[in-house]
Amino acid sequence: MSKHIPFETALRRAEVGDVSIFYREAGSREHPTVLLLHGFPASSHQFRHLIPALADCCHMIAPDLPGFGFSTAPEDFNYSFDSLAKTIEAFTDAIGLTRYAIYVFDYGAPVGLRLALARPGAITAIVSQNGNAYEEGLSDGWAQTKAYWANPSPTNREVMRGMLTLEATRWQYTHGARDETQVAPEAYWLDYALMSRPGNADIQLDLIASYASNIGLYPRIHQYFRERQPPLLAVWGANDPFFLPAGAEAFRRDLPKAEVHFLDAGHFALETHGREIADLMRAFLGRHLA
Template sequence: MTYRTIEIDGSKIAYREIGSHDKPAILLLHGVPSSSRMYEDLMKRLGNEYHLVAPDYPGFGNSDAPSPQDYTYTFDHLAKTIIKLTDTLKLDRYVLFMQDYGAPVGMRVAMARPQSVMGTIFQNGNVYEEGLGPMWEKRKAFWNNRDDFQAEVVKQQQSLAVTRARHLGTDPNIEAYNPDLWMDEHAYLNRPGQEQIQSDLIFDYQNNIAAYPIWQSWLRAHTPSTLVMWGKYDPAFTVAGADAFKKDLPEADIHILDAGHFAMDTKLDEVASFTRAYMARLPR
């Protein structure tokens, strides 16, 4: 495993990389409030067989976090940064592995560079309204009236309790989770400037939901070979979001895991096994 940085539009973008460049490539896009670190163990499992690259978005992980005055924190902008990263690294063909925020970033990458996408993997990466859990009602209130709900959204987003709950969800097996996961993420979330960065992205998430029909149309038109792995204890994105892929991709390989939002927290072996089997089926 190597830990590298490159400069894109004046900002340092950090990324993890493992595997030979002549192997099939997987571009791994992380969720919130995580970073490429969430893929560390999976990458080590698959690094002998594939070329894996996992970047940190601007404002996340070890990438620079320019102020919102210098970098507009929208999913459109995050995707453009990732596209520039793939261009700089000369990643011409890859499978997109998308978790949480990785789905709206990755679908924008796919639409901009369809010729580059060998396949798609979704791990609790939602692109269907059916998958939106009850918590999204509060987000919709925020979208309708940002001024009134800004303080509440920031307080929740930055709190240790909510950061912990993202991992645990409704999983009864609490002792299976390493507390370092949310303690470290909470520390990252509370760095200077993070309140505005994260609230800007939450506010922009409404544009992802508006784009769902467009992404679904892309999936129908391009019919990428697709693997869906979904933790059933996720209160944000419910199992209905996994099942919905069958509407547009009847051949999608869907697995419901006894896990939470970040399935690799507790089911790394299963995620690695399903990913390896999926990659083996792809034409070279």
């Protein structure tokens, strides 16, 4: 007889309209729920270590966004951040989530914060790991992307394909890491392989164009922070080439009680500092959700 593995992560699917959402789940539903929202170009795979680390005290749910990971990518889906958020909102309904904390990273931030705007009463707390919500958090590395937003010509769109290569994907994972050997190569190889599926490059380019809408949403997000004062933990890879530490510090402008911690890590801080992030989350969620 095989030995029982505590807090084993279950791999599931939920049908949401035309999208089949793949998700990972662990922990008891009697515990506070944490909805984990991944970034570009990743998937719920990035939470593979965090989920079991907190499943003893939290109900952990990590879906793959449409067009990412092992969720389906319908051809007629509108690949915008509004559509991603509406699909994840419908996903929470499909699996019966009514109140939950959100862990937002990279693309997961505009998705999760749209959920907060749509259903502010559902959000119990926010953990932002390099999930930006302020313009001062945007580094100079966004210059090329901003040129694409200003002029989404075929030429500028073609330039953005450089973000979809294996080398660019590997660089996102390893840049700023204190020790690159701690970054599991299967993480960026998996992302690259999934982006290389037929049609997926255009999905990613559409979402890069749509990211401009997130900047325009910042004032509404700041108003939500000021009015609702959700508990917020910002745990930031300080060496992130995309989202600067100033973006984490800015949360305190609208959320004076926000807890802000910096790690000697890059963009994908979970790859190298998963234990530290789990410990910070455990203490933060214990204070606010117990």
